[in-house]
Amino acid sequence: MTEQTPVTEASAVKIPTLPDAQTVTSVQHWTDRLFSFRVTRPASLRFRSGEFVMIGLMGDPHPETGKQKPLLRAYSIASPSWDEELEFYSIKVQDGPLTSKLQHIQPGDEIILRPKPVGTLVHDALLPGKRLWFFATGTGFAPFASLLRDPQTYEDYDQVIVTHTCRDVAELEYGRQLIDNLRTDEMMLELLGEENLAKLTYYPTTTREESPKMGRITTLLKDGTVFADLGIDGISAETDRAMVCGSMGLNTDLKEILEGFGLDEGANSDPKHYVVEKAFVG
Ligand code: A2P
Numbered sequence: 001m002t003e004q005t006p007v008t009e010a011s012a013v014k015i016p017t018l019p020d021a022q023t024v025t026s027v028q029h030w031t032d033r034l035f036s037f038r039v040t041r042p043a044s045l046r047f048r049s050g051e052f053v054m055i056g057l058m059g060d061p062h063p064e065t066g067k068q069k070p071l072l073r074a075y076s077i078a079s080p081s082w083d084e085e086l087e088f089y090s091i092k093v094q095d096g097p098l099t100s101k102l103q104h105i106q107p108g109d110e111i112i113l114r115p116k117p118v119g120t121l122v123h124d125a126l127l128p129g130k131r132l133w134f135f136a137t138g139t140g141f142a143p144f145a146s147l148l149r150d151p152q153t154y155e156d157y158d159q160v161i162v163t164h165t166c167r168d169v170a171e172l173e174y175g176r177q178l179i180d181n182l183r184t185d186e187m188m189l190e191l192l193g194e195e196n197l198a199k200l201t202y203y204p205t206t207t208r209e210e211s212p213k214m215g216r217i218t219t220l221l222k223d224g225t226v227f228a229d230l231g232i233d234g235i236s237a238e239t240d241r242a243m244v245c246g247s248m249g250l251n252t253d254l255k256e257i258l259e260g261f262g263l264d265e266g267a268n269s270d271p272k273h274y275v276v277e278k279a280f281v282g
Helices: 139-147 151-155 169-182 186-192 217-222 225-230 247-260
Strands: 021-029 034-040 052-058 070-076 085-091 108-120 131-137 159-166 200-206 241-244 274-278
Touching: 021 247, 034 169, 070 085, 070 108, 070 139, 085 139, 085 159, 131 247, 139 159, 139 169, 139 241, 151 186, 159 169, 169 200, 200 217, 200 225, 217 225, 217 247, 241 247, 247 274
Parallel strands: 131 159, 131 241, 159 200, 241 274
Antiparallel strands: 021 034, 021 108, 034 085, 052 070, 052 108
16 A cells, blocks of 8 residues: 555645735625725735735736736735734725725635835824824725834824724724724734724714714815814824825825925925825726
8 A cells, every 4th residue: 555645734725826925814895885804914015004915816817829918006005013914905996996895705715925025104204293194085095004003103202193984984993993902802902002002093084974073184174173073283293194195186285285284295204294005096
């Protein structure tokens, strides 16, 4: 009788079929336009909370050659740098080249993840300050989902204000649950500290459905509503730092507002008062 090769754990592991493949571990659909998912993290991947990577899937085969090319887009990592998995928060665009396919991923599927994190929504790009603002619209919340779970966010500031503007209430749910979880999950409480979490103010607004606070954040800043609601005097270069992530329109409008308050735009190589990144769309 010939000896058979024993089935080891290693031989049972699925062999990656994509370049830079990572395996999907969970998927959650929030609305018909929004979903989040988690994937395995490459052992060698180090990143700073708030950075993004290129992720995607193989595109359709070329009609003549049959060759397939990776279809990649920039996605903010929504999980913090200490997390053993990676989380992403995405829009679903029905005719979007990537998200029309990506929205159908299931646990066990593979995605492509290029392990080269970059980005400007990082603490290093801001000068020290007292109050930190996160301004997000839609899936622009993703980098803040990472930063809000990073102890440094609270250690570096006396106050952290996160604003999130969405069309309707259901689109706020990912952010709302994440913030609730910071305050109720034992592990998060222990990691961040109750005293630190007391520094956090959440300011959600909607524009197309009735909710306790309606309006674009830009309008609410310009007419002073935000400051009246939060009991603060305003924004100044001396005390305030800001990170902005949303559509091109939001980014342009908020830049103008922040510059109007005397804040200057920073970068990794030149830290200043605020930083901006475009949320992935399409
Ligand atoms: P609005 O409904 O008035 O367009 P989207 O889902 O299209 O990405 O938009 C997300 C949220 O961002 C919506 O509430 C939208 O408001 C808001 N928004 C879009 N453009 C701007 C902008 N230039 N300034 C502020 N908020 C904006």
